[in-house]
Amino acid sequence: MEAQTRTPRGEQTRAAIFAAAMDLFRERGYEATTMRAIADRAGVSLGSSYHYFPSKSHLVLEFYRVCHERHQAASEPVLARERDLGARLRGVIRAVVMTCEPFHDVSASIFSTVADPSSPLNAFSEESRPLRDEVIALYSRVVEGSDARVPPDVAAELPRLLWLYQMGILYFWMLDASPGRLRTLEVVDETSDLIVRLISVSNLPPLRRSRQRLLAMVRTIAESVPYDAG
Amino acid sequence: MEAQTRTPRGEQTRAAIFAAAMDLFRERGYEATTMRAIADRAGVSLGSSYHYFPSKSHLVLEFYRVCHERHQAASEPVLARERDLGARLRGVIRAVVMTCEPFHDVSASIFSTVADPSSPLNAFSEESRPLRDEVIALYSRVVEGSDARVPPDVAAELPRLLWLYQMGILYFWMLDASPGRLRTLEVVDETSDLIVRLISVSNLPPLRRSRQRLLAMVRTIAESVPYDAG
Numbered sequence: 001m002e003a004q005t006r007t008p009r010g011e012q013t014r015a016a017i018f019a020a021a022m023d024l025f026r027e028r029g030y031e032a033t034t035m036r037a038i039a040d041r042a043g044v045s046l047g048s049s050y051h052y053f054p055s056k057s058h059l060v061l062e063f064y065r066v067c068h069e070r071h072q073a074a075s076e077p078v079l080a081r082e083r084d085l086g087a088r089l090r091g092v093i094r095a096v097v098m099t100c101e102p103f104h105d106v107s108a109s110i111f112s113t114v115a116d117p118s119s120p121l122n123a124f125s126e127e128s129r130p131l132r133d134e135v136i137a138l139y140s141r142v143v144e145g146s147d148a149r150v151p152p153d154v155a156a157e158l159p160r161l162l163w164l165y166q167m168g169i170l171y172f173w174m175l176d177a178s179p180g181r182l183r184t185l186e187v188v189d190e191t192s193d194l195i196v197r198l199i200s201v202s203n204l205p206p207l208r209r210s211r212q213r214l215l216a217m218v219r220t221i222a223e224s225v226p227y228d229a230g
Numbered sequence: 231m232e233a234q235t236r237t238p239r240g241e242q243t244r245a246a247i248f249a250a251a252m253d254l255f256r257e258r259g260y261e262a263t264t265m266r267a268i269a270d271r272a273g274v275s276l277g278s279s280y281h282y283f284p285s286k287s288h289l290v291l292e293f294y295r296v297c298h299e300r301h302q303a304a305s306e307p308v309l310a311r312e313r314d315l316g317a318r319l320r321g322v323i324r325a326v327v328m329t330c331e332p333f334h335d336v337s338a339s340i341f342s343t344v345a346d347p348s349s350p351l352n353a354f355s356e357e358s359r360p361l362r363d364e365v366i367a368l369y370s371r372v373v374e375g376s377d378a379r380v381p382p383d384v385a386a387e388l389p390r391l392l393w394l395y396q397m398g399i400l401y402f403w404m405l406d407a408s409p410g411r412l413r414t415l416e417v418v419d420e421t422s423d424l425i426v427r428l429i430s431v432s433n434l435p436p437l438r439r440s441r442q443r444l445l446a447m448v449r450t451i452a453e454s455v456p457y458d459a460g
Binding site: 108109111119172183186191197204210221 | 261338339341342343345346347348349354401404405413416417420421424427428431434436437440443444447450451
């Protein structure tokens with residue numbers, strides 16, 4: 001089955017089903033879209049669509065994957081060129097906004113699934129872990145390739161915190177009603193700069209203790225998330 | 231209509247419909263529950279249930295309202311007794327966790343609605359504004375009744391930030407898989423204390439500029455949220 005999926009013909013069918021699903025999620029919303037409607041729109045049999053995507057959830061995971069691959073590709077030039085932590089962080093977070101922009105409508109329609117604690121597609125779930133780990137690895141590269149002096153305890157937790165920061169920015173972007181959503185870009189500029197500033201002051205004596213406690217708490221919270229203990 | 235709703239008999243019917251809805255949201259989930267099923271469970275006609283709650287959304291708003299009233303009542307003794315900002319904040323945030331605890335299952339089932347940017351029940355929407363303003367007003371009292379010296383620019387934005395903090399804690403509580411969800415109480419202790427500590431250091435020279443920028447950004451973000459411009 002896997003071999004068939006990967007032939008050029010298979011790839012074409014797979015892409016057609018994916019495109020049909022995105023259209024329907026946008027038009028009718030995620031909940032109201034059935035696998036049958038997706039197959040009809042793509043011009044394939046229901047059996048064939050189940051072969052490529054055993055459920056609607058698989059289509060959402062594919063959506064995450066497509067977005068992440070675009071995000072990663074758009075981040076590479078910035079990561080290759082910049083050494084300044086602020087420039088690297090701003091570039092990578094701008095990249096996620098710009099690559100998600102064509103999917104703004106779809107994002108809103110599947111968002112309830114992303115946030116729902118009982119959904120396997122939840123951003124913290126076991127099913128979304130491989131992708132989550134890849135995003136966190138991207139933020140590790142943001143930190144490690146920079147010339148900033150980041151205290152080791154901060155460096156250890158920072159990639160996960162930046163992943164959370166990315167989710168916060170994407171949530172703001174979904175709600176952003178400004179023309180062209182330029183507000184989101186302004187908020188990215190300002191928050192990325194503030195984060196770098198806070199990292200640099202976090203080593204000052206009056207903040208060192210708070211920093212340690214904050215990091216300990218981040219670890220505690222990460223361990224408490226149901227599927228993330230393994 | 232309003233008069234009829236407020237008779238003792240009307241209140242009883244209303245409460246029965248509300249209780250039936252909570253049961254069904256818990257058992258079947260929010261999306262899968264119909265107004266007809268709610269009416270049947272409550273033992274009233276469909277027309278009668280529409281009279282009290284014109285839609286499922288109205289039942290969710292009633293749920294928010296019931297939770298908020300319990301939260302407010304549980305907060306009063308702490309607000310009357312404590313002057314220390316940390317004690318006031320910890321008490322009020324513990325109160326929201328404890329009063330929501332009996333509704334943990336229901337919360338998870340309606341959560342997607344609360345978070346969905348396209349839903350009128352979204353925490354940032356115009357429809358949920360009256361209640362949001364009441365919660366923010368509760369946090370104004372937390373700050374104003376304390377003996378902490380909070381810089382005026384911080385005091386102006388703090389209630390809204392504490393409302394966001396409450397939402398973050400409730401999200402953690404929904405995901406919390408620890409026995410008895412005691413982790414949530416630990417996270418409340420630690421975060422409320424850290425917030426008070428950060429407020430007290432935010433006036434130090436190396437942080438003053440970051441504080442001003444952070445507050446300016448909070449105002450920008452609040453103005454960008456679609457329904458919140460009025």
